[in-house]
Amino acid sequence: MKLTVLGSGSPEAYIRRASSGYLLEVGEDKILFDCGGGVFDNLVRSGRLPSDITHLFFSHLHTDHMMDYARLVHAAWDEGAKPLLVWGPKPIARQSELLFGREGVLSPDLIARTELAPSQQVWVARGGTLPRAWPSPQVTEISPGFAFEGNGWMLKSCEVPHAQPAFDCMAFSVESGDKKFVYSGDAGICDPLRKLARDADFLLHWCYCLTGEEVHPAIKQNSPNPAEIAQMAESSGVKRLLISHFRIHMDTEEGHERTRNDLEANFNGPASVAEDLEVYEI
Template identity: 75%
Template sequence: MKLTILGSGSPEAYARRASTGYLLEIGNDRILFDCGGGVFDNLVRSGRLPSDITHLFFSHLHTDHMMDYARLVHAAWDEGAPPLKVWGPSPIARITEDYFGRDGVLSADLYARTELKPSQEVWLARGGTLPRPWPAPEVFEIKPGFSFEGNGWRLNSCEVPHAQPAFDCMAFSVESGGKKFVYSGDAAICDDLEHLSADADLLLHWCYRLSGEAVHPALSEKCPTPQDIAKMAARAGARRLLISHFRIHMDSEEGHESARKDLRAYFAGPAEIVEDLNVYRI
């Protein structure tokens, strides 16, 4: 398995980090976890095309995890790719219809591209045929506990505390070739995630605050520190730990050293803060 960090940031506008998105490649499958703002551009910068994505899984539907969804679908469609397969919690089906349906927010654009003669001629010159259908992602609404069998890989999931009851929030594990990758989504420390992370070869966990920050109890309850994450990873027996989802104020040398100090103190294996476009072999 190969993991590429396409977005390691937060909802904040930030040149250094796109919002959340992670690409996992297994054989011919290119599996995207979340698709926040800036992820599309980093996908292209990484040398891939939108049409390369074969599976898209949403951990939850905060905008920093799905703002580039419509862009990805539209661009892959414009390349002539088959419909993208998408899995995510409710209301991802309604969101998709609201983008690409006949009365959706992109309907004027899609009408112009499929019905106007100049656009049709451009499409034909690129090897397309008429009539040109509208984008139609294959959307599957899922609940925590969902599992999926891919081509040589298996995905499992669990619920994680984050933004309930607005929507379901999930973490995912992927196992292939005797190796295990776990993506926390945005998650408070919880027994289900610790169980899902058991013996992971690589655990990728969000980190939205540093140790010692003065925050409201509602935030501290849902947003673990590097120390909290490192302790959980150690209990789970994870072999390698990556932390991501860094906010601007955390991204100083002092902030990084604080996080690295906690990781070293409470987790014995390799551990680091990721950056956009980092690549890891699992």
């Protein structure tokens, strides 16, 4: 398995980091976990095309995890790709219909691209055929505990505390051969996540605040700091830890030094802060 970080930031507008998005390659499959703002551009910067993505899984439906969804689907459709396979919690099916349906927000664009003669001829010149179908991602709504068997890999999920009851929030694991990758999504530390992360070769975990940072109790409850994440990873037998979702105020020399110290003090394996476009072999 190979992981490419396409977005390691937060909802904040920030030139250094796109919002959440992580590409996991397993054999011929290219599995995207979340698709926040800026992820599309980093996908292209990484040397891939939108049509390369074979599977998209949403951990939850905060916009910083899905803002580039429409752009990805539209661009892959414009390349003539097969409909994208999409999984996510409710109401991802309704959101998809509101984007790409006949009464959706993109319908004026799609009518123009499929029905106007100049656009039709551009499409034909690029190898397309008429009539041109609209983009139609194949969407499956899922709940925590969902599992999926891919071509040489198995995905599992669990519920994690974050934005309930507004929508379900999930963490995912992918196992292939003797390797195991776990993505926390946005998650408070909990027993289901500990179980999912047990003996993982690679844990990618969000981090929304620094150790010792003053935050509101409602945020602190489900927003573990680097020390707490490292302790959980160590107790779960994780071999490598990558923390992500860094906010602007954390992304300073002092913030990184504090984070490195916390990781080294509480986790015995390799551990670091994610950066956009980094690549990891698992």
